[in-house]
Amino acid sequence: xxxxxxxxxxxxxxxxxxxxxxxxxxxxxxxxxxxxxxxxxxxxxxxxxxxxxxxxxxxxxxxxxxxxxxxxxxxxxxxxxxxxxxxxxxxxxxxxxxxxxxxxxxxxxxxxxx
Amino acid sequence: xxxxxxxxxxxxxxxxxxxxxxxxxxxxxxxxxxxxxxxxxxxxxxxxxxxxxxxxxxxxxxxxxxxxxxxxxxxxxxxxxxxxxxxxxxxxxxxxxxxxxxxxxxxx
Numbered sequence: 735x736x737x738x739x740x741x742x743x744x745x746x747x748x749x750x751x752x753x754x755x756x757x758x759x760x761x762x763x764x765x766x767x768x769x770x771x772x773x774x775x776x777x778x779x780x781x782x783x784x785x786x787x788x789x790x791x792x793x794x795x796x797x798x799x800x801x802x803x804x805x806x807x808x809x810x811x812x813x814x815x816x817x818x819x820x821x822x823x824x825x826x827x828x829x830x831x832x833x834x835x836x837x838x839x840x841x842x843x844x845x846x847x848x
Numbered sequence: 849x850x851x852x853x854x855x856x857x858x859x860x861x862x863x864x865x866x867x868x869x870x871x872x873x874x875x876x877x878x879x880x881x882x883x884x885x886x887x888x889x890x891x892x893x894x895x896x897x898x899x900x901x902x903x904x905x906x907x908x909x910x911x912x913x914x915x916x917x918x919x920x921x922x923x924x925x926x927x928x929x930x931x932x933x934x935x936x937x938x939x940x941x942x943x944x945x946x947x948x949x950x951x952x953x954x955x956x
Contacts, residue, residue, distance in 0.1 A: 765942050767943065790941045837893060
C-alpha cells in the first residue's frame with residue numbers, strides 16, 4: 735500500500751498570501767488529522783476530518799481551515815499568512831476515528847513565510 | 849503544566865547501552881503513542897499502547913494506566929537509533945497531544 739502523501743513538500747510564500755496544502759491518506763483510511771510543528775511550540779493539533787466531517791479542531795485562529803473530499807483526500811488552507819505560520823505541516827491518516835488506532839504520518843510540507 | 853511531560857529532553861549514549869525515555873500524562877486517554885522523528889521531519893509510529901507492554905525488535909514500550917506513565921526502552925542501542933522520540937496521547941477522536949520530544953544521540 736502506498737503511504738500518506740503530501741503536496742507540495744516545500745513552499746515559500748509572503749505575508750498576506752494564502753496557501754493550500756494537500757494530503758492523500760493511505761487507501762481505505764477515512765480519518766485525516768493535521769498537525770503543525772514549530773521549534774517553539776512543538777507539535778500541535780490543527781484539526782481532524784472523518785468521512786468529510788470535521789470531528790475535532792485545535793486552538794488555531796479561523797485563518798486555518800480544512801476540508802475532506804469523498805475520496806478521503808484532505809486539504810488545509812491558511813489565509814492571510816503571518817511570519818509565525820512558518821512551520822512543518824504534517825498530516826496523518828488512520829482507518830477510523832476514536833479508539834486506539836495507529837496513525838500514519840506523511841512526510842510533511844515545509845512552509846516558509848517571508 | 850503540559851498535559852504530556854517527557855524526560856529527559858536530551859540523551860547521549862554509547863553504542864550498546866540500554867536507554868530509557870519516560871512519559872507522564874495528566875489527562876484521560878484512549879491510547880498512548882511512541883513516535884520517532886528523523887532529521888528532515890518524517891515521523892514513524894513505533895508503538896500504540898492502551899495497556900501493558902509491547903516489544904518490537906530492540907524496542908520495548910510499557911504503560912501504567914493507573915500511574916499515567918509510560919516508558920520506551922531501547923536495548924543494545926545503535927547509532928542508527930539517533931533521532932527524536934516523541935510521546936503522544938490520544939484523546940477524543942484521533943487527536944494527539946504531544947510531549948516535547950527526547951533528542952537521542954548514540955555515539956559509536
